[in-house]
Amino acid sequence: MSEPSREKPRGTWLRTAAAQINATVGDLEGNTRKIREWLRRANDEGVQAIAFPELAICGYPPKDLLLKTQFIDDQLKYLDEIVPETRGMFAVVGLVIRDRDCYNAAAVMHDGRLLGFARKVGLPNYRVFDEKRYFQRGEFLSAYHTDAADIGVLICEDVWHPEIVSKMAASGVELILCASASPFHVGRPLERETMIRARCQDHSVGFVFCNLTGGQDELIFDGASLIIGASGRTLARGMRFAEDLVIADLPFTEIHRNRLAAPVQRDVIPGEPLTREAVKIHSSDGSTRPYELRNRRAAHPNPFLLTSEPVISPIADAYNALVMGVRDYINKNGFKNVVVGLSGGIDSALTATIATDALGPENVLGVSMPSRYSSGHSKDDAADLARNLGIEYKQFAIEEVFSQYLELFKEEFADRQPDITEENLQARIRGAILMALSNKFGNLVLATGNKSELAVGYATLYGDMCGGLAVIGDVPKTMVFQMARYCNESAGRIRIPENTITKPPSAELRENQQDTDSLPPYDVLDGILHAYIEQDCGIQEIVELGYDRELAARIVGMVDRAEYKRRQAAIVLRVTTKAFGSDRRLPVTNKYRSG
């Protein structure tokens, strides 16, 4: 047997943690209960310094709840229940404070006492964020002197500003605890890690980055919290899309290295002083419970050490994000089960599969609503899917109701050819059926449209757009195919029928209809849409990417004209850098045409 102890790093250690919880907006009592429980858990694990997410007590983002004075006062009251649980630890918990104005802040506590509040300086007011609507910018940064290390406290966006971290490090801070609520999109976890590792390397500071996890309306918080050493090495990484108490021991050799490297400078924001509060350490001679951060875990091995980056495909990552997004939207809104219209097509199949993984097959009802235009294989595919997933399956043929509507309009439409009216009518009958089942049995309707359809308006308002949540409304059609394949591959068996994946997409709202009748092939469509929507390209720029000008102009026109539909769409779970919803705020009345 070798001597493993020889390979352990020497010196003393600081045990740090990120309490990656799933907080619910407005659930002050539930969030507080969870914070207290996790503080106790952390204490049991010997944790000495811990960070919780941004606005952990009230959930993120509370939006216009923040305009209610009572809401802010209510969540502040819950802090009193949290402070006593920090015995033996240095703890940071996000919340809102009022001090003439409102601040996005973090309560900084130590050993059962409240030391003060750190205030967020960098307020994001772009993409999905509106923090300048609610918060005043913090006037100073906060750092605390402890016997173990000088600890700086930052909040989310602060970290993305190099000058903020730089100022804090330059003032002598050795370890930064950051309370964060950074939403997911494909690629985001790695961007975040790369950025924070660079901050650590740049300034020789250790970092505990605690990110929120969970779904909140359109936003999905992945978690993926990080504990990174002053060398820039990732010591621990939180799970994605799940709660996790992430623990790592930071060696003091790393923590103390930067004392030599960094000049001591105290102003953190230009022109504003850094607030430094000395933690009044209980001295060993006077205190009943001495606080000995430095020596508590001498020569402790690091059981949590982790350096390699996780290998997760973007498709798997987005899929898991959607599973959490569905689960949290349904459960946090007091629902238990869902109903999904199954056309036999790939969009509804994928939506039902995600719902099954989120809620369990017993909580998903699949409903097939064939019309005179539905092919035999569509009905079979829908039934096969339900069987594969193990979900309940019902069928309601829409022919009789459809005929009755046509009868009603017989005179009115006598001299008109069938057109989009009759197509939409079928979609609206299906919508009404799903809503009736929802009303009668209390399950929530999931909308099944994908991002490409929603973009060009290839969807019926009050028809297939019905539902409380648009599960794959931010998933381009090309990615829908990839996800469907992933569902089957990751399960090691056929869940989504092969025929559903391989047949040419069709809305089946008239005889022999195919998507490509009115749309280009999906890889071309998605390329143009990505450039126009996510990159804000003009038509000329799209042409320069290699697309046909006439086609680009036609697609862009379709996107612009469909804005009114999207305004009334269900909440779209966000997995790309720009989803429909609060991420993309365009006027409906808009005569601008990109040239």
Added chain:
Amino acid sequence: MSEPSREKPRGTWLRTAAAQINATVGDLEGNTRKIREWLRRANDEGVQAIAFPELAICGYPPKDLLLKTQFIDDQLKYLDEIVPETRGMFAVVGLVIRDRDCYNAAAVMHDGRLLGFARKVGLPNYRVFDEKRYFQRGEFLSAYHTDAADIGVLICEDVWHPEIVSKMAASGVELILCASASPFHVGRPLERETMIRARCQDHSVGFVFCNLTGGQDELIFDGASLIIGASGRTLARGMRFAEDLVIADLPFTEIHRNRLAAPVQRDVIPGEPLTREAVKIHSSDGSTRPYELRNRRAAHPNPFLLTSEPVISPIADAYNALVMGVRDYINKNGFKNVVVGLSGGIDSALTATIATDALGPENVLGVSMPSRYSSGHSKDDAADLARNLGIEYKQFAIEEVFSQYLELFKEEFADRQPDITEENLQARIRGAILMALSNKFGNLVLATGNKSELAVGYATLYGDMCGGLAVIGDVPKTMVFQMARYCNESAGRIRIPENTITKPPSAELRENQQDTDSLPPYDVLDGILHAYIEQDCGIQEIVELGYDRELAARIVGMVDRAEYKRRQAAIVLRVTTKAFGSDRRLPVTNKYRSG
């Protein structure tokens, strides 16, 4: 005959104007054409200094169009067509500029030359505004020296900040031209006038406040531009809800008075210098077209003098706002006519009346869709209304389709009592009928729900909530009654049938249903809703206003639970201080309950 000239004020005059145009978002070409035409009109009227609205070239608010670089560049190009039309005048036109970052700015032009750009300093980021999402704060204020007066240029929100006007006045500015896009709510025009008159009095500056007019999605811009003398006297006031070239002659005695009163100080924002650009006046000896602001209109009478405040009832004001809101939404989106479901009730009657006044009776189709629960008088009332308004009227009974749906669900719902499901189904059939008519004939569906219903969720998603525009979605039910009376009184005849106004409100979705079965009387309901929604009161505060605690808690709970419906509602025209939509951004997932 008397000698009228003796009563004219002595001295010289500066003829000023506010070009209160109705710009359309994104219609760069159309807006530019209009600006050029109005500059020519103003020149013909002898105007010497003129202001256009904020972002006049691109319309307000362009929202995320501002994230497209090409959009900003495109609208800047149109400025080249405007500059030459300013011959003989000092002119201010709102637009977006790029100078490393984006600014909400105003082009300042004189006599066919571009002098520079004023930048907005006060960026609103509250209520319906998101300007910090797009714009950088201006680093300086701009003032221009002319031979007539020193002219300062401000943009909208700037004026609401006393310190900005104060700094500008203190630097020696005698006249302020302000480009504005200030949206309407009941009472807003008077608040604006009171504020600007105070600014004039405080600093002895003259003011040309040019406000946008027209509807843009939920926002309605009233216009009501103002020209106010340095004494605080209103010299001219623009029309409300219409375009208007507002002209007034400012006497130089007033303009020059403040030279003595105000200390000359040049820094406008603390720490930032005031930019003052001397207008290179064509001297009379060198120029082919001398610019003689001071003497151009010597001893001119002021034909536009106006001092008394207009007497407009809040009800009339809100009604006229909605008329403009409907007209502009329909026309600017390329529609010509609308379809309204007529239940015989007051909400749909008021909506149809507003639509008729907005578009003309020939462009409004009223559709009655009686069910087994519709009373005889409801059908009569709907037909009477259509006759009174002179609009086309059609009837589609929903019984057969409804029966067919019930047949479809016969087995599924066999062991369940009829409930909200069957009520909603009727509403959804009606929605589908209106949408089918819209799809077939191209007229836009107007939603008819009022604010009180939308607040408590007393409306069916994809049913009566169908439509492109919720015309009275910001009108509380008590105000609906007042507006209905106003419609008849102002017309001097019955337009909305008396029975429609006086009968107890009912949704008629089941036997003998009345609104008061599930809701308190509307005056009580609206009192609670006003406190909760517009004032952000908690339940305790509502109780302190004199309402029953249990009732208040029940209503507040209903409002909270209906958030998911409002998220998918049609655009609501805004006439109060807080409308549903971009004005009130609450999470759907929200476990907070006000105590």
